[in-house]
Structures are given as structure tokens and as C-alpha cells.
Amino acid sequence: MLVPLSWLREYVDIDVTPDELEERLFSCGFEVEEKHELGRDISNVVVGLVKSCEAVEGTHLHQCMVDAGVHGTFQIMCGADNVHAGGRFPLALIGATVYGTAKDHKTIEGVVTIREGKLRGHDSFGMLCSGTELGLTEDLYEGAGYNGLLVLPEDAVPGEDVKPILGLDDWIFDVSITANRPDCQCIFGLAREVAAALGKPLRAPRLDHSEDGTEAPLQVTVEAKDLCPRYIGHYVSDVRIGPAPQWMRRRLALAGINAISNIVDITNYVLTELGQPMHAFDYPYLKDAHIIVRRAKEGEKVTTLDEKEFTLTPENLVIADAERPVALAGIMGGLNSEIQDSTTAVVYEAAAFQRDNIRKSSRALGQSSDSSAMFSKGVYEYSTVMAMERALHLTEELGAGKASKVHLDVNTGNSLEARTMTVSLKKVLGVLGITVPEEDVIRIFTNLDFAPELSGDTLTVRIPAYREDIEGYQDLSEELIRMYGYEHVVPTFLPTAQVTMGGRSDRQKALLRLRRALAAAGAHEGMHYSFFSPSDLDLLKLPEDAPERKAIPILNPINVDLSLMRTTLAPEMIRAMARNEKRGNMGGRIFEVGKVFIPKALPLTDYPDERDTLSIGVFGKEEDFFTLKGLTERVADCLLTKFRYRPAEKTFLHPNMTAEILSEGRVVGYMGKLRYEIAAELDMELPAYVAEIDLQALSDCFPRVGHYTPLPKFDVEKRDFAFVVDSEKTCEEIEDAIRASCPYITNVELFDVYEGLQVLSGKKSMAFSVVFTPTDHAFKDAELEGFVEKILEDLKVKAGAVLRG
Amino acid sequence: MADNMDVKERILEVRKQVEDDLALLRDSKSVYEAKKKIMDGKTGVIGSMMREMGKIAKEQRAEFGRSVNELRDWAEKRFAELNEEFRKKELEARYESEKIDVTLPPKKIRAGSLHPVTLVTNELIDIFSSMGFEIYEGTEIEKDYYNFTALNIPADHPARDMQDTFYLSPEFLLRTQTSAGQIHVMERGKLPIKVISPGKVFRSDDDATHSPMFSQMEGLVVDKGITLGDLQGMLNRLVENVFGPGTTTRLRPSYFPFTEPSVEVDVSCFACHGKGCRLCKGTGWIEVLGAGVVNNKVLEGCGIDTELYSGIAFGVGIDRLAMLKYGYNNIKLLFESDLRVLGQVKE
Known part of the structure; x- marks a missing residue:
């Protein structure tokens, strides 16, 4: 979330440096991913007063003498059409840094350093700047969009730094908000935390407004109450569409939002300020002046503001009028009721929608917006009421329209009052394992606006409605320690815990022994993905009814190559060998201990059989069937069993160089040489051999550790x-x-x-x-x-x- | 032999003959053979001399006997000297002939290796085994309930968005976190619990820094009076073991649905010891794991009495530890089985 420091300062006095603020936010749970000064690339640009200005004949240039106060007076050559004697403009001194622009004077092409120069033979000791050259736009500073010099106010003192005048000394913080704090996904919400962390009072945004607008019929019906616990609609008359004032456009721009028009900007401003998505409908386009919140009908269509048409299902929630959808609830308004320049009356919407539904619709339809992003993170009902009041206040303040008395609030009766919670302080502190002085406990909860009262061990707090995340004493422990400081936690080592037995199971011991034995025999352990591709099964030339083909599909794979849970380790081992050869590794031994996934039924109704499996691959001129067999014998030896081998057939292995591996009467694996045609498919020229052993089938061997047989008394x-x-x-x-x-x-x-x-x-x-x-x-x-x-x-x-x- | 042969003469004659024979010897083998021949009791020129006793005049017999014994001693000594002399020369010659260039390349003795993830997992298991932790591996395919719901992540919870999940059916998925194993262990109803749960986890993320499969280890302690302080104490041991003595942790607030309070745990940078370097991006700290005090809702869901018991849990990315510890710059290297990569790091 982008947070302009200047905006934050509207609600709380911040008397710490940006670095200190970052530190405070970090320690109470808000990581600042990035922060920068708005004018970070601009330096040594001061107020210049043009003393004299003479056109240079035959050119578009003016030769100016510019007063830069304490810095001196400089001859500056200037090509802008609005340069004139007596004007005050930003002057980049020699050595200053500003943005270079392309020929269009609009496209920024990096930072340039100003040097002495000659223009058409005339010396120039600096540069008078346009808004663009200072990184400003019309939204950020009035007049900065002009293709010429940026005009500074009449009271600007020559020689003073322009940054404070232009707001370039503002800071932008990119703050990451954890999922449990949707109330902080907005500037005011974060300001609450900053106030608590700094122990400063919080100034709430003004909500007051009159209700003297003309009234008009309006009806709100919420059919899908499960998906919309609260819907507030308010009719606003006498709307005059125009641009929002500069201060509002600037704030929106700093937060990364484009200004559109006063009414739309108000909804975006409230979203950014209070975290409540809002929408404004053009009133006459609401058929029968009736707003209906309902599930879409199967196949119903809506075209959103960005002119994309969507075909809906009952899974999608819509805002409809008497006849048709006029918005995709929580995602985007409909084109059919869009605010236009001619709009004269609007209905503001502030609603709470079920988080999951908006997220799923947004994903399913592939349509998203700042609003749907906010709903997906969670919007508490608390903010609907406040946001509506705020929007009406701003409408009045901007002269964009008149709030009427037509206010419809459809809700399910949820309380927006603070909740009282009583806990044992000892329990709260017991979670942390430290004591916190009572005065700090009181101070911290007071700063959080929890109105604490402590009587003996009993702590009573009132949880504001915007803190739906606070549910029990553990949450209070967290609030306390994040404000008190995690550095106060004293590391201890389970002084109250009982002694327990631990360690590896027989299986874990056996698998480790196996890995070490194979490594000692010159094989390197690899690890491959637990999923593979249908083409891997084709690579093995497995028939249609092969059991390996009964693999569990992933419903939402990243791509088809990672779409099946593997039923054999062989294909990835074969591919690993091929990959090695391609990269110039001309031989070696690889093994993998991993799981194959054998479903009991498809689709899954029960946990599948996850079988520990070993695969070994050897390749290169120094390897043959018997080096691989040497490795499989190591496996038998390490598990204290005996393997027997008998000729076998495998679709991907050499017809006369393949064996089944048996242990104690059961087939537990196979081994053999990779078929030449498969090797050719993989551009493999080196001989390659692969073995796969079902370790699960050998699990009886895992506990074996061997026992002593007395040595013969007589000579053998x-x-x-x-x-x-x-x-x-x-x-x-x-x-x-x-x-x-x-x-x-x-x-x-x-x-x-x-x-x-x-x-x-x-x-x-x-x-x-x-x-x-x-x-x-x-x-x-x-x-x-x-x-x-x-x-x-x-x-x-x-x-x-x-x-x- | 003449009966009247003078004893002295006879001894001198034999001695001369033997000396002539010995002068022809050139190696230890011929010394051995000559000795065998000369000292043979029946046929040897010295060995059989005592047989002549009968032919010796009675008065000279004693002298003869003594002289033969002296001769015998002399011969034994000569054989030993010659043997010693030749053996020595022969050994020298052998050593000389076996001279090698020690800088020639070695004979290939293949050394294999364990996977870096196995190495780190083993290390973690060893640390926690010694503290009495059991190892519970769990399954890679898990029920939605264990991966999410039981961990206080209901269906509409935003935390589900934090983890893009591979689904196999509406009920089954590929576990996104080894935390899923916690619930199975707690449901067994045996307290206290000290368990670690290493294994593969899956998230629908595949780009330069993410792999759709990676490895995690979960740790869980449930007992009476367990606190956040215990969590930090335990994690300090963990990082000291993995990254070396003196490594410490820093806790900072975070959010996981199954812990409350939740913390991100940073370790002091083991490369620069907190001064700030490229590895720690100048901060002196490296983020390595998430942890917290187990949320009571999770314990209660498993039938554990939170009036008596509390728990702490942590989850650490094993691949991340391996990358930090061994310096891999790309997680994908861990899954390619490139022989140039495998085997570079040792247990």
C-alpha cells in the first residue's frame, strides 16, 4: 500500500524522521517494503526570479538574467514560451539534478546533471525547469502539466529550495499489511497505528454534512443477504461533474490513482482513506430507482466500466436495478449506469460483501479492481457507515452535489459498537513469558483506543469495531508485545516442559542408512518434483492400461507438464540423465528417494498410498548393467535382505537387459538398460541404466540392525x-x-x-x-x-x- | 679321504672351498640355496662333516668336533652377513625401481553425495532429536481440513490467498505447509508434544525465485506453561547450530492464522555478523522463518485444554536454509540433478 507521509500527517502529528517512522512501523508489525522522497532525483533547484529577458534574434531562445538569491544572479538561456521578466520559475543551478525529457518534453528519459553550456553561442549557467523536468504532473502541482516553465507562486523567495514549495519533500511509504489487519489497508487505518505507536492523538476525518438536497424515490432490496450483510445507498442531488480540486488529485496521484472526475475521485479517495470501496451510480439510469443486490441469473450479462462484457452465473453477485445488472458487486460498476459529464444525480453505494464471494468471482471472471482487491482482503462492516458519511462530507466540501435525506441502510443487525472483553492479565503475560509494568499495559491499550481498566489481575478492554481480529487474550498478548517491543522477550528454554523421547523412527533411520550407503558407493542424491507430465508416461511407452497411468491429476496445475502426481520415479530420473549429458556431464550415478502416489480410487475419496520409492540412474561409458546391480545389491545389503533377479520385460528397457528384483519372494522393483529408441528421443548417446525399488514393500526390513553369527570353530x-x-x-x-x-x-x-x-x-x-x-x-x-x-x-x-x- | 688327514688341513680345505663358493653368490636367493646345499646334514660339505668322525683318529676327535663346530658357526655367520648384505641391496633396488611421480592423477574412487536438502534436514533432525523431539513426516497429499481449516484458516480466509494451492479434489490438496502435520500429531491426544515435521510442500508459484515444490520443517511444542520466550530460546539453539555459535534471532510481529502472537524470525547475518552486507541487504538480519504461540483455537480444535496447555510452533524453509548455508543462488538448482552441482557440498 502506497502511503504519502503528507496524507498521514492529516490525522497524526509525526515528529520523527522517515527512517524512525519506518522503524516504528516495522517493530509494530508493518513492514515498509520501500520508501522514497517524492523529489529524490531532484537537487539544487531553487526559486529563480527572472530580472531581464531578451529574445535572441533568429531563435526561439531568450537570454535571461535570473536572480537566485544567495546563490547569485546567472545568465540563463531559455527556450520556453512563457519565460518573462518578473516571473518566478524553478532554476536548476550548475550541478543540479533534474529529469531529462524526450523531444516531446513529456517523456522522462532519466536523470541529468546541469552543467554550464552554450546555446547558439550564448553561455548559460543553469536551466529554468518545467514541471515534467521536476517529475511533477498537473495532478501533483497546479500548472505542472504545462509544456513550458513551471510557474512558482508570487511569494516564492529567490534562492530558496523549490522542494517544500512544490511538495517534492513529501515521502511515499510502500507498506505491507498483514492479512489479519484489513482495517489498516487504508491511510486512516495506518494513521491509527502510527498514533498508537508514537503515543500521539488521532484526528479523525470530518464526516459532517447537511442533507438539504432534493429528494427522489429510491429503494434498496438485498436478496442475497448471505453475500451482503450491509448495503447503504444514499441519493445525492444537484451534482455538477467537474475535476476534483488539486489537493485531492494530488493525494490520489501520490497513492497511485488517476483522477477522473469529482464524484468518481471522491469514491476513490474514500477507498484509499478509509478502506471502504464505494460506487456512484448515475441515478436516472437505475430502472425504477430500485437497487437489488442479488445473485446473477445463469447466463445474465453485464458490461463493466472498462467496456468488457461478462456472462454470469449465480455464483456471481450483482447490483441490479429493476431490470438488469448495473454493477458486478464489489468488483466494478456497469457501463450502463456510469457517471458522465452530464450526470446531475447519483446514488452512492457503501456495502460489505462476503470476502470469499468477491474473490472467487473476481478470479473466475478474470476481472479485478482496487475495489475487488480491497474486498478480497476483507472489508469490515464498520467502515461502510463511516465511509458514506465521509463521501457525503467531501461531496459538500467540493461542491460536487447535495446530500439528501434519502438514505437506505439494509443490514443484518450486526453491532458496530465496541465490544467489551475481560481477561486475566496474568494469562495475557503468560503467553509472552515476561512481566510488563502495569503502567505500560495501561498506556499501550489506551494508545490503541482499547479503553483499558485494570483491577487486580482483571483487565477489561473495549475493542473498537474495526478490530474484528481481536478475539481472545492471545490477541491482547500480541497487541501488548508489538507495542511494548519484541526485544523485551527473554529467551528461555522450555523450563516447564517435560522430558520426552525423540529421534528418528526405524523407517527414517533405514532411509538415511540407504542414502548414505548409495552416496558411499559413488551415487549423488537428486530430488525431483512430486508431479510430472502425461508425456512422461508416453516417454516410457506405457500401454493405455498400465497401472502407472492411473495417476492423480492436479485440478489446477501450473501447466500440463506438472499436472499428474507421479506414479513412478523413472521418467524424471531418465530425464535427469539426459539433461546431464546435454550439459556435458559424461557419466555418473544419481539416486532419488521419494514418494510415488497410488490412488485407491479416482477421483480421490481417501488418502492415496504414498509409497517410499528409490530410483537409481547410472549413465556413461564406465557404467553397465552390473555397476547398477552393484548399487542395488548395496540396497539389499543395507536393508539386511537378499535380492534375487530374473529376466523381465519393461516397455522402456532393453528386451534382453532387464531384470525384476525380488526380495523374500516378492517383486520389489526392476532394473535395466534404457531402450535405444527412448535414448534417441532424448538425444542421449551415452548408455543409461535405471532401477526403481519400492521401499515401502521392504518396510519389514527397516527395523533390522543385524545380529552376530558366531564364527566357525573349524577351518572353512x-x-x-x-x-x-x-x-x-x-x-x-x-x-x-x-x-x-x-x-x-x-x-x-x-x-x-x-x-x-x-x-x-x-x-x-x-x-x-x-x-x-x-x-x-x-x-x-x-x-x-x-x-x-x-x-x-x-x-x-x-x-x-x-x-x- | 685319507685316514691320516690332518684335521687342520681338512678344515682349511673345506673352508677354502666354501669361501670360493660364497664368492660367486650375487643375491639373497642364491645365499639361501647355497646355505641349504652346504649345510645339508647328509650331503652338505659342512653339514655332513660330522659323519667323518669315524675316520678321525681317536685322539684328534675332540679337536675335529670343535673345529667343525667353529667352521659351522663361521659359515652360519657368513651366510647371515651375505644375506643381510644382499637383502639390503635388493630392497634398495626394489625401492628405486618403484619410484613414482606422486603428482600423477589419482585413480578414480567415486564419491557420491547426499542432497543439500537432505543434509540440512538431517542437521535439523539431529538438533531436535537431541532435545527430545519426535519426527513426524506426514503425507504430501493432505485434506483441506488439515492444511487449512484445522489451522484456523476457514474457506473465506484471506490467508488462503497467501498460498496458492494445488487441488486434487474438493477435499484433497497438495499440502502448502508442513503445519498440516501438527494437527495429526495433536489429534493423537498424547501430551506433552515435541515434534518436528520435515517434508515437501507445494505452492502454485513458478518463477525465478519460486519453485512449485520446496521443503519445510515445522516444529511444535505443546506442554504446560510454554511461552513466547521459550520459542525464542528454542530458535536461538536452532540457528546457532545451523549458522554457528553467536548467531541470534530477532522477533518481529507478523501474522499466521494458526499462531497468536505470530512472529517473523530474523537471524543475525552470519556473513557479516550484523554489520550489513549484500547477503542481508545491509540490514544485518536475514529473514528465515515464521513462528508463534499456537492459537488457542487450533489447540481447542484438537481437543487440548488451553487452560492447562499452551504451545509454540515454527516453520522454516529447508531449501532457504540450504541456499543461505551453501550459497546457492537459485532454488531450481536443487531439483535439476546436475552432477556439477550435486556433490559440491558435504555433510
Whole structure:
């Protein structure tokens, strides 16, 4: 919110510097996002009295001698048509800064520093300035819009700084107002806070006015009482449309509002001053002089002041006359009842509308205004009455019209009186954990106009109606401390709290262990969005009925690429690898621990299953299927389980380089090489491999921490075997057969595979190292021979394996 | 061998022969082999000498025995000397042959890394675990009730505008704040409560400084006699742990519907220690988190007796802490898995 210091000063005497005011506002909850002096770019511009002024022949220039008081008298060359001897104009001295303008003399093109110059051969020691060159407009200073010199008042003393004369020494504060203080979304509301913070009296704006205007019929009906708790309409006669006076236009301009005409400016002025949106209807255009506040009919149309047409639904609240909508309630007036130069009678509206409805309509229709913004922030009913009085006062003050006795106030009976609240001071202070001297308590609540009375521990306050946010003793604690100062809070460390057990759950411990294990194995942890794109599912070439396609859609996504809750981590992992290659990272290992979202039903009727999931991606020339498998084995190891692998098919993975991962009899994931056609789609040339493991399915493993198995008492025995088997046989089949043949086998490890000239075609040689661990006695040679023979026998039968000769 | 062979002569002869053999040795391996051969009890030129005892005249036997033993001692000593000499040379040669250029590049040992958000989250969890806080993670998909209504943000509340929400259905949404977890914890009905709740949150904001997904951590204490002073004391510990000893906090008034009073918490700038720098935009303070005394309406909504209990809560942006701590200049860097970015920071 833009707050001109000069406007604030109308209600409260501010005897602190702008910096101090910023500090005070900040400490009581109003952050000043930015502040600046209106004339921040203007310096060394003084009142110049033109002593002599002679036209230079053959040019548009005048050669002037200009008296600048204590600064001296200077020869100035001036091209403006209104320069004349005896005139007082702003004189930019040598070294002054003013705005440079384009050829049109209107468009500002940055700040320039004035230097000695020569114009058509004549020396000039400064520059006489136009309003534009000082950053002024007609609204900010009378005459500043003229395309020539800005004329200063007759009583301006030569040599004096022009800034105070032109109001350039004013300050503009951009204050951010928190959502709980809609009462401060206006200059007067903020002035109340400034007065309380500075301990200064508050001057209320004048509301008095006569009611001697001509009367006319007017009727107000509020049909949608739920959306409009209060509607005040007031008939104003003898309206004479014209420009608002300069002081009002200046204030509006400083607050960032364009002046339009007296009546419209009054409504904008009241909005800015009191935070109450108002509207003025051109009376004769209200059919049957009847204002009806109602929901729009389905398909009903309205054209707003900016000539945009809207088709409405019953969700939209309108102000209608007997026949048609004449305004989008709280958002914008209708073109059909717009104030025109010929308007002679108006109806002012000051109403409270339901915040949510205005906000939703404004969003749904894509139409907004200062008024709808204010209603969305919240307008308390309190301000409707005050605003109407104020508008009528200003109308009279400006001579813009005459208030009549025709005043209609339709309300639901809400009180606008102060509420009495009685609380225990001890409780108020208990929230803060400090004591505040009683005199400070009284002073602070008095400054806030809460009329405090303290009797023992009982604090009684009267909450003004504009403070709807104050509901209980905690709110009073906040009022107290924000005015007393948060620096008074004494940091303590839960001296009254009980000792509690804390720490990570088994799941949290397991997931952390997993992350650390993968990082230790050279993988970097990444994090991707929880939502993805329908195109991600297409990238994986998933069939229409694939379970991954049953993803939860976001109703209002930012864009389609972020529109589904992810059901698999694979696509973002694949894209991350592709992105890395594109950026010149030629290989690496990435993992992500995140959630996939599996709905029980769509649309959602219950919380979906949020499953902890791991994805791992490895890419680059140094990686292959087995480096990825090394990482998945780390996962098994870290969760104290065993994984088994069997060939599988995935639409996005290599048909002959893909495995399902099983743990304790269940499929928990998959891994494989990215299909070449998908890699090509992503402009990926490097080989890429991806694994995805459902950690939720492994949650039984989370509490495992391992336990000690006693070391063997007897020496282990090791034997190596090389078998010749059919090429189709998997390592796992042979391994399983070996393990099954003898209970003392504690480890079987493949150490060589050979296919080639030395074995028959269609066959391969596989060499295993087998460890036998005795439990209760040392093996005798014959016993071991027996084990070996059993292995050979079993493998011949089960796997057709023969010992390589 | 002649029966009358003089003992001395015999010993000298053997010794001469052995010395000639030893003179030919060039390395420790040949010393070992020569020793084995010469000292062999059956065939060795010295080792088998005692076998000749029978051929020695009785009166000379004692002298012979002593002389053989001396010879044996001499030979052992020579073998040891030679062995020592060659071993030493051989080691020197080996060391010399293994000379390397220590400035050659290393063999690649891949080091991975944890995500910066994981790192900061862990740090926060460690701090609060040590203070007896439980970790409650909650769900990313949440009911409107828990994300808003129960936190004193009814449907028409302007605070809903402060957070642009992704909806999945009229009832379900992507949580906009980890505060949603508070309610679940309080609804369990177990008091006192000390809990932190880290996790991902979502807001419909996507521009240079906003990501639609980011990470937050909520902290909540509900017990008897908990005050705003406790809040600041707790947060001082938090920031000292994250940003280093001596870091302090400043409270200033703010507004969150679920706390009253509500405060913004600034930390003293850890880069300039309050003098004012680019990081803190010259103010000496950096805004890092929001906090407050839990609004009684929220506690009461969860069935907690506010006559007895009070609470404090805070919420902190984990990504923001990570960015401040490690100096990332763009939040989007955290979600791109760029290997040049990951791994730059360590636990």
C-alpha cells in the first residue's frame, strides 16, 4: 500500500524522521517494503526570479538574467514560451539534478546533471525547469502539466529550495499489511497505528454534512443477504461533474490513482482513506430507482466500466436495478449506469460483501479492481457507515452535489459498537513469558483506543469495531508485545516442559542408512518434483492400461507438464540423465528417494498410498548393467535382505537387459538398460541404466540392525568348479543347484564365464568358487570328497552341467 | 679321504672351498640355496662333516668336533652377513625401481553425495532429536481440513490467498505447509508434544525465485506453561547450530492464522555478523522463518485444554536454509540433478 507521509500527517502529528517512522512501523508489525522522497532525483533547484529577458534574434531562445538569491544572479538561456521578466520559475543551478525529457518534453528519459553550456553561442549557467523536468504532473502541482516553465507562486523567495514549495519533500511509504489487519489497508487505518505507536492523538476525518438536497424515490432490496450483510445507498442531488480540486488529485496521484472526475475521485479517495470501496451510480439510469443486490441469473450479462462484457452465473453477485445488472458487486460498476459529464444525480453505494464471494468471482471472471482487491482482503462492516458519511462530507466540501435525506441502510443487525472483553492479565503475560509494568499495559491499550481498566489481575478492554481480529487474550498478548517491543522477550528454554523421547523412527533411520550407503558407493542424491507430465508416461511407452497411468491429476496445475502426481520415479530420473549429458556431464550415478502416489480410487475419496520409492540412474561409458546391480545389491545389503533377479520385460528397457528384483519372494522393483529408441528421443548417446525399488514393500526390513553369527570353530574349506552348461542357463540356476546339494555350503561365487572356441557352440563354461563351513566337526577328506561328488551329480541331473575337462 | 688327514688341513680345505663358493653368490636367493646345499646334514660339505668322525683318529676327535663346530658357526655367520648384505641391496633396488611421480592423477574412487536438502534436514533432525523431539513426516497429499481449516484458516480466509494451492479434489490438496502435520500429531491426544515435521510442500508459484515444490520443517511444542520466550530460546539453539555459535534471532510481529502472537524470525547475518552486507541487504538480519504461540483455537480444535496447555510452533524453509548455508543462488538448482552441482557440498 502506497502511503504519502503528507496524507498521514492529516490525522497524526509525526515528529520523527522517515527512517524512525519506518522503524516504528516495522517493530509494530508493518513492514515498509520501500520508501522514497517524492523529489529524490531532484537537487539544487531553487526559486529563480527572472530580472531581464531578451529574445535572441533568429531563435526561439531568450537570454535571461535570473536572480537566485544567495546563490547569485546567472545568465540563463531559455527556450520556453512563457519565460518573462518578473516571473518566478524553478532554476536548476550548475550541478543540479533534474529529469531529462524526450523531444516531446513529456517523456522522462532519466536523470541529468546541469552543467554550464552554450546555446547558439550564448553561455548559460543553469536551466529554468518545467514541471515534467521536476517529475511533477498537473495532478501533483497546479500548472505542472504545462509544456513550458513551471510557474512558482508570487511569494516564492529567490534562492530558496523549490522542494517544500512544490511538495517534492513529501515521502511515499510502500507498506505491507498483514492479512489479519484489513482495517489498516487504508491511510486512516495506518494513521491509527502510527498514533498508537508514537503515543500521539488521532484526528479523525470530518464526516459532517447537511442533507438539504432534493429528494427522489429510491429503494434498496438485498436478496442475497448471505453475500451482503450491509448495503447503504444514499441519493445525492444537484451534482455538477467537474475535476476534483488539486489537493485531492494530488493525494490520489501520490497513492497511485488517476483522477477522473469529482464524484468518481471522491469514491476513490474514500477507498484509499478509509478502506471502504464505494460506487456512484448515475441515478436516472437505475430502472425504477430500485437497487437489488442479488445473485446473477445463469447466463445474465453485464458490461463493466472498462467496456468488457461478462456472462454470469449465480455464483456471481450483482447490483441490479429493476431490470438488469448495473454493477458486478464489489468488483466494478456497469457501463450502463456510469457517471458522465452530464450526470446531475447519483446514488452512492457503501456495502460489505462476503470476502470469499468477491474473490472467487473476481478470479473466475478474470476481472479485478482496487475495489475487488480491497474486498478480497476483507472489508469490515464498520467502515461502510463511516465511509458514506465521509463521501457525503467531501461531496459538500467540493461542491460536487447535495446530500439528501434519502438514505437506505439494509443490514443484518450486526453491532458496530465496541465490544467489551475481560481477561486475566496474568494469562495475557503468560503467553509472552515476561512481566510488563502495569503502567505500560495501561498506556499501550489506551494508545490503541482499547479503553483499558485494570483491577487486580482483571483487565477489561473495549475493542473498537474495526478490530474484528481481536478475539481472545492471545490477541491482547500480541497487541501488548508489538507495542511494548519484541526485544523485551527473554529467551528461555522450555523450563516447564517435560522430558520426552525423540529421534528418528526405524523407517527414517533405514532411509538415511540407504542414502548414505548409495552416496558411499559413488551415487549423488537428486530430488525431483512430486508431479510430472502425461508425456512422461508416453516417454516410457506405457500401454493405455498400465497401472502407472492411473495417476492423480492436479485440478489446477501450473501447466500440463506438472499436472499428474507421479506414479513412478523413472521418467524424471531418465530425464535427469539426459539433461546431464546435454550439459556435458559424461557419466555418473544419481539416486532419488521419494514418494510415488497410488490412488485407491479416482477421483480421490481417501488418502492415496504414498509409497517410499528409490530410483537409481547410472549413465556413461564406465557404467553397465552390473555397476547398477552393484548399487542395488548395496540396497539389499543395507536393508539386511537378499535380492534375487530374473529376466523381465519393461516397455522402456532393453528386451534382453532387464531384470525384476525380488526380495523374500516378492517383486520389489526392476532394473535395466534404457531402450535405444527412448535414448534417441532424448538425444542421449551415452548408455543409461535405471532401477526403481519400492521401499515401502521392504518396510519389514527397516527395523533390522543385524545380529552376530558366531564364527566357525573349524577351518572353512574352499573348492573351485568349472562347469560346461547350455548357454541359456543362468548363473542363478547353477548357483541354486550347488547350494541345494549340501547344507554346509555358505558361499557360492561365480568367478569366470567363458564362451568361445574351447567349448562347444551353444555351451558356456562357468567357474564357481564354493565355500564349505563345518559346524560341529572338522571335515575329513573323504567327507569333502562326498560333498564334491554330490555337487557334480546334482548339477548333471538338474542343470545338465558337466565338469569342464 | 685319507685316514691320516690332518684335521687342520681338512678344515682349511673345506673352508677354502666354501669361501670360493660364497664368492660367486650375487643375491639373497642364491645365499639361501647355497646355505641349504652346504649345510645339508647328509650331503652338505659342512653339514655332513660330522659323519667323518669315524675316520678321525681317536685322539684328534675332540679337536675335529670343535673345529667343525667353529667352521659351522663361521659359515652360519657368513651366510647371515651375505644375506643381510644382499637383502639390503635388493630392497634398495626394489625401492628405486618403484619410484613414482606422486603428482600423477589419482585413480578414480567415486564419491557420491547426499542432497543439500537432505543434509540440512538431517542437521535439523539431529538438533531436535537431541532435545527430545519426535519426527513426524506426514503425507504430501493432505485434506483441506488439515492444511487449512484445522489451522484456523476457514474457506473465506484471506490467508488462503497467501498460498496458492494445488487441488486434487474438493477435499484433497497438495499440502502448502508442513503445519498440516501438527494437527495429526495433536489429534493423537498424547501430551506433552515435541515434534518436528520435515517434508515437501507445494505452492502454485513458478518463477525465478519460486519453485512449485520446496521443503519445510515445522516444529511444535505443546506442554504446560510454554511461552513466547521459550520459542525464542528454542530458535536461538536452532540457528546457532545451523549458522554457528553467536548467531541470534530477532522477533518481529507478523501474522499466521494458526499462531497468536505470530512472529517473523530474523537471524543475525552470519556473513557479516550484523554489520550489513549484500547477503542481508545491509540490514544485518536475514529473514528465515515464521513462528508463534499456537492459537488457542487450533489447540481447542484438537481437543487440548488451553487452560492447562499452551504451545509454540515454527516453520522454516529447508531449501532457504540450504541456499543461505551453501550459497546457492537459485532454488531450481536443487531439483535439476546436475552432477556439477550435486556433490559440491558435504555433510
